[in-house]
Amino acid sequence: MNEALLDVTRRVQKWNVSLTSTPRDFIEAGKARQARLLRRRRLLVMTAFSTMTLFALTASAAAWEFREKERIAIAQQELIRLAAGDVGRFELVLEPFDWDSKKLERTPVSAATLPDLNWRIYAASRTNPPVRGKELEASRVKRSERHVDAQGRLSEVLEVDRDPVFLEFSGRGGDCGSSWLYVQALPGYADRQTPPAAIHIPVSTCAATADGMVRLPAADGGTFGIARTEVTSEQWAVYGALHGLTGDQRTVLPPAFAQGGLRGLPLVGVNAFVAERFCGFFGRRLPTVAEWMHASQTHPQRTGKRVEGCVANLDGKADGAETLAPVGGCPGDVTDDGVFDLLGNVSEWTSDDQQENGPDPGFAGLRHYLGSNWAFPADEPPGRLSYVNSGAATYVTYALGIRCASE
Numbered sequence: 001m002n003e004a005l006l007d008v009t010r011r012v013q014k015w016n017v018s019l020t021s022t023p024r025d026f027i028e029a030g031k032a033r034q035a036r037l038l039r040r041r042r043l044l045v046m047t048a049f050s051t052m053t054l055f056a057l058t059a060s061a062a063a064w065e066f067r068e069k070e071r072i073a074i075a076q077q078e079l080i081r082l083a084a085g086d087v088g089r090f091e092l093v094l095e096p097f098d099w100d101s102k103k104l105e106r107t108p109v110s111a112a113t114l115p116d117l118n119w120r121i122y123a124a125s126r127t128n129p130p131v132r133g134k135e136l137e138a139s140r141v142k143r144s145e146r147h148v149d150a151q152g153r154l155s156e157v158l159e160v161d162r163d164p165v166f167l168e169f170s171g172r173g174g175d176c177g178s179s180w181l182y183v184q185a186l187p188g189y190a191d192r193q194t195p196p197a198a199i200h201i202p203v204s205t206c207a208a209t210a211d212g213m214v215r216l217p218a219a220d221g222g223t224f225g226i227a228r229t230e231v232t233s234e235q236w237a238v239y240g241a242l243h244g245l246t247g248d249q250r251t252v253l254p255p256a257f258a259q260g261g262l263r264g265l266p267l268v269g270v271n272a273f274v275a276e277r278f279c280g281f282f283g284r285r286l287p288t289v290a291e292w293m294h295a296s297q298t299h300p301q302r303t304g305k306r307v308e309g310c311v312a313n314l315d316g317k318a319d320g321a322e323t324l325a326p327v328g329g330c331p332g333d334v335t336d337d338g339v340f341d342l343l344g345n346v347s348e349w350t351s352d353d354q355q356e357n358g359p360d361p362g363f364a365g366l367r368h369y370l371g372s373n374w375a376f377p378a379d380e381p382p383g384r385l386s387y388v389n390s391g392a393a394t395y396v397t398y399a400l401g402i403r404c405a406s407e
């Protein structure tokens with residue numbers, strides 16, 4: 001209502017005058033006009049406000065839709081990256097163990113007692129044998145918070161691509177080097193599931209690495225370790241159970257060699273590459289020819305010491321066993337340092353290849369293995385401790401096994 005009309009209306013009310021119909025109609029008409037104007041303005045403001053609100057809503061809906069599309073696109077890109085890289089996601093569960101070479105069994109050790117226990121991951125070639133490459137860049141390995149569960153296992157969720165790798169385990173409780181595990185393929189993109197699948201890996205402790213080892217002086221003035229016995233089937237079983245990861249397994253023995261009920265039989269039926277990886281799993285390695293020969297210096301066959309009863313488990317039943325015998329069971333086949341069965345039971349892989357400048361250049365590249373075995377008579381060449389045999393590193397027989405050494 002304009003000022004003039006307001007003034008007139010106020011005065012009329014104050015003086016309490018009774019207007020004639022003409023001025024009253026005039027004032028009433030002015031009021032009605034003012035009310036119409038006001039309604040029109042309000043309508044205009046409302047319409048403008050509604051239009052702006054609608055515009056703002058449409059704009060923010062478009063922005064949201066854009067952001068959503070962008071988010072989906074980024075998520076799809078990430079999926080494409082994970083699928084193309086075959087990146088898996090799984091729980092790595094480390095189960096530390098001590099080895100009891102008398103009871104031939106492993107004893108679980110809580111990871112809580114191994115605060116420095118850790119793992120690193122390295123590239124592996126696709127050759128046979130796989131060769132260890134560089135440690136994977138941190139960007140290729142996504143690690144999560146790790147924890148020790150109620151069973152004393154160290155657990156951690158891991159994202160990494162499916163390529164073959166070597167795993168290194170350190171901080172195994174004591175002053176010892178690392179142990180190693182070759183894995184031919186970790187779980188890939190297609191293996192992803194919720195919750196992530198768990199991969200259980202037994203990890204030998206330093207005590208397990210040192211168990212059953214004899215320390216001997218090395219040529220360089222230091223010392224090295226060599227196992228008192230050949231590797232047993234029970235010891236192999238800890239590693240053999242991982243063959244889904246490693247691809248490593250021993251060949252099946254013919255029925256004639258399956259001696260039911262006997263414990264501590266030596267492992268046979270693995271090639272030199274598998275033998276190396278097995279020893280690495282226990283934080284050990286294969287012995288060199290020189291180390292093995294050095295260990296045999298105090299063997300009765302070299303010293304001439306007289307032996308009663310079993311001299312060595314060679315061909316025939318006279319030594320007490322037709323074929324394989326439990327390790328350490330022949331009292332004549334032991335050195336003064338307590339290293340058993342160097343002469344008999346099973347022959348043993350070494351880490352040395354026949355050299356081109358060696359005694360048999362024609363056999364260059366073949367792998368040396370030492371000692372005789374249950375299938376050879378004493379008077380044949382392998383029956384001498386000094387005899388150095390050789391064969392393809394991929395060679396597998398029922399009379400060739402493993403003895404590990406260590407630093």
Ligand SMILES: [Ca+2]
Nearest residue numbers: 341342344346
């Ligand atoms: Ca042997």
